[in-house]
Amino acid sequence: MTALENREPAAGSAADTLLRVDDLHVSFKGRGRARKVRAVNGVSFELGRSETVGLVGESGSGKSTVGRAIMRLIPADSGRVQLDGRELLSLGRSELRAARKDVQMVFQDPYSSMNPAMVVADVIGEPLDVQAGMGRSERNTRVAELLEAVGLSQRHIERYPYEFSGGQRQRIAIARALANHPKVVILDEAVSALDVSTQNQIINLLEDLQAETGVSMLFIAHDLAVVRHIARRTVVIYLGQVMEVGPSERIFEHPAHPYAEALLSAVPVPNPEIQRRRERVVLRGEPPDPTNLPLGCPFVTRCRYAMDVCADTMPELTPVDGGGLVACHLQTAGPNLAGRSLDALGVEAEPIVPPTR
Amino acid sequence: MADRADVAVPTGPEVWRRHAQDHRVEQSLDESSAPLSARARFLRRFLQQRPAIGALTFLVLIVLAALFAPLLAPYDPDQNDIRNLLSGPSGDHWLGTDHLGRDTLSRMLYGARVSLLAAVQAVSIALVLGVVPGLLAGFFGRWVDVVIMRATETIMTFPPLLLAIAIVAVRGPGLFNAMLAVGVVFAPRFARLVRGLVLGVREETFIEASRSIGTPAHRILRRHVLPNILSPLVVQISLALGFAMLAEAALSFLGLGVRPPEASWGALLQVAYNNINRNSFQAIPPGVAIMLCVLAFNLLGDGIRDSLGKEIRRGT
Amino acid sequence: MSEPPLLEVTDLDVDFATDHGWERVVNHVSFTVDRGETLGLVGESGSGKSVTCMALTALIPMPPGRVAGGSVRLEGRELIGMPAAELEQVRGAEVANIFQEPMTSLNPAFTVGEQIAEMVRRHKGLSRRAARGRAVEMLDRVGIPNASRRAEEYPHQFSGGMRQRVMIAMAVSCEPKLLIADEPTTALDVTIQAQVLDLLRDMQAELGMSVVFITHDLGVVAHSCDHVVVLYGGRVMEEAPIDELYFRPAHPYTEGLLTAMPQIGPRAGRLASIPGSTPVPSSLPAGCVFNPRCPYVVERCREGEIPLVEVGPGHRSRCVRVSELNLVGTS
């Protein structure tokens, strides 16, 4: 029985599922004598047609690893990734090459993600050469079309990447990703390296492109405000595990997981008055060593509501009022919140020191 | 203020949204000049490197002198002149003569052929023996990498000149054997360089981006890896040519390279050294020639490196 | 204003040498920092905010940089042109710095304890032993568990957040009067950022320091600062007390930044943004440097040098249309 079965469809899943990630596990061999680093530890979520899902987490949460594993740029230990019902993880080499047409990626660093020796026509044209086998003139027509679509002039077709600014390069990377009409685009911290106003331009562009082409987007980011804006649903992960998933509106207004609550509370609000008034939850300590995770909930070492049960049992994903799922004992074994958000708890719980092992 | 507006100017988020919408496609790009290809950018930067230009000019002149040695040389390089043994520079013999009365200038010109050719030979051998294992080690990694790298480490434990001498000892003295030895000594250095470059390029996101498109491995190697390691390799080839000249000169000086009466600059130095008590001047021209050539290869290499774009300068 | 300000920067000009000669990256920047106050220095990348602060104690590399003019007074003493040996006594002891990258800002070859202790020995003249003790005490004060053991460890054995705590411990170890924090939390995760911001605030209260806080994040400014200077193209665009800036901005650029700030609150349609990109020092436009990106641009904006004018108590703006525009701030 996998994590996603046996659950009402309304909870954490999309209406018309396009991409389904189920119980994904990815690990790396640690350096030297260090043990295995379990980067992704049973992550499941779904992405609907023409939907944008945000995947948020801090560094070391495994969010980028999820994206790369879906793309099969790194091997997964176990789990399933289905695109339109077709399993991606078991595809053979040539099938995989063909399937890569449907899932594309935009990377964080707009500078290293393009071969400096190629002109824009070749950068954007590469997927067309490789996948579509287009003739040169046909290809260049399509490249010009794509440039236009991402807000660049087709006069730039023979220019080199070094001539463009970071934001412009990211537009080129988006054009490259869209070249073969993919079904899904994975954006891995695609706007993190940009200034705020450039960031907004790119986000607006992505929304326009989604409206035009109906492409689905998995938006991986650490910036909560950006995810709040672009994603209809959000998946919050911590140390390779899903803590909470659900409609962005609900999560951002009434987080059900203590980690999501703390994460949101930590984001400074650009308003001095609110900033002075608001009570912040400042998490103590730092994430534990990823080679030596707690048996139970990975968040137990920093959680202010931690109970004894949290230390040795990982809670199941449980439905929450207002939509979505949360993996927290407060919802199941603890003071019964009956599927409500954390604000309902009302009491200021003292953090307990989890048993060390 | 005089022009103060009576009607309030609309302000706030809506204005900015509309403003951004109006300027959506206005992406500034410096279009004052035509786009330059990587090669054109390289050439433009290279032409600004005065020492490198000087070095290149010098090397071209030396190569021409070597090519046209029969036309330029005032005497037959092997012709003895018993009336002029170990003479100093004079109108007849601009650079004097050696102990057999042979004209030093003529021998220098013919020696340039030998020295240059030997350097090219040694570096070509080193490239053939080094680049392929380096590519394999860098691209395949795992045990291939381990084996190849261990082998290069072992070879590099030998002092280079000593290893060359040992190889000459086995194969017997002679220019080709000497250059083969120098090539073998150099090969592991090229192997390591190429491996490092390949590893560096492999880490780049653009390789990952290309893989994610579904680009087959051979195309990645051809379109992404090779173009990005070629330029740093050229830099090293230029430097290696200098070192090979030094190595040839050393082996010939020790009597393990070129066989008499053929001349190379190292062999000329040996003859000059043997007669140093009678005429010290003869030691100057071949030494200066070697030094200037090596210097030129080094300056050229530095110049090429400095002309490469920042983005492909890694690893050099 | 009975007491003179702690730091008084007047008309500071900083140039950098380029292929085309000297380029001005900081142009006539002036501001003051009062005792115990936190001043925010805000701007996008390339606005000159870091260079300004590094020029205060001559930390910019010279060459290629140079301070071309202006004055920096710390308690009335002029720092520009101060002899190097004297300036070394000011750095660390009176003006301390924290930098953005805690990873590269600590020396990888020495233990963190040694790196704090050497500074204490230098400025406080403590013995080797006493300085060690002080280093451990400081590490403990910034919340590093097992301080005496961790003092013996090297920077690579610390996480990003812990390294920034080490930097803070080091910076405040000689109880400076002024702390310059250059994007101290930009490289950190939000939950760690919150810890570090709180720590900085606690240390400031404890030691009564003044702080200059350099950041591009208006959320962090709202959390930490009393007074704000907005920089663009190496110039001061607006300067205001914190609430004034957020609720009554007097420069279109500030309005644009506030509008573009993505918010956690309910989603409000399309994101606003400032079109175009920040100018490079070599090709600044004539007139107001912001005019090519400004929605309120008129003919007057494109000519001459725009003066910085007083629009309220402690509130100044470099905009010719400031009296005509009723700019909207944060709601």
Place this chain on the structure above:
Amino acid sequence: MSKVIGRRLLLTIPLLFFVSLIVFALAQLVPGDPAVTIAGEQATAARIEEIREKLGINDSTLVQYGRLVGGLVQGDLGTSLYSEQKVTDALFTALPITLSLAGLALLFVIVVGIPFGLLAGTRPGSLLDRILTAVAALGVAAPGYWVGILLIIVFGLGLGWFPTGLYVPFGESPTRWLYHLILPAFALSLAGIVEVTRQLRSSMRDAMTADYVRTARAKGLRQRTVVLKHALKNAAVPLVTVLGLQVNVLLGGAIALELVFGFSGVGALAVRAVQNRDIPVIQGIVLLSVVVVSLSNLLVDLAYGWLNPKVRAQ
């Protein structure tokens, strides 16, 4: 620390195995019959057979290799084909000369190269930097033995300040030992001085622009402390690499210089052995130099551990 040494020594075992194979291959690859070479073209068949027996060439390859390794383990490197002298004896006579020459040259490299590198690296673009860079460019291009010849011409034959040859053992007279070694050691060290200057210059330049140096300056440390403590310790990592490689280069360079100055060191021995195709001597010299180079590599690794805590942790 002892752990590092132990692991290093363990790693040397496969290396020595490889080296013994290569050394063995040297002898096997010699074209023609070494017995004929030794006996001369006119020797009788019986005489040649006698020599073959003595050399053990008639045994199988495996037996021959076993004998080589067996000899190595007992410290026996065989006998010279030419002089009938034991190879170990020949090496031990020649080694002090070469070590004196290379050691003094290494000292020059360190005491001249490091200050030059520091001066050039901390004042990039200054007149001094430009002069040093120009001299360095020439120095790296000039063959050491040629510089040796020039020194003989100027200081020996011309000015008569220094002797132009003859090695005096240290035990006999330390001052005359030094006096006779100065010219060749200087000529030998030139390339190394240049290499160290260049390397230290560039790594100091990098270190001086590093963030941690900015931090050190922001802490109000004296410029001297910033340069000699914070920058130098980090810049020293590539410097140590270069110094380690110098051992290799100096041993090679010593060969020609010994010839120029008429020292009968290992280099001179090697050249003579090559001319005579005296394979056992060549084998011995190659093995000896590998041991010396491996020892210097060990020192380099230990230095890395001290300079770079990250390496130590692994």
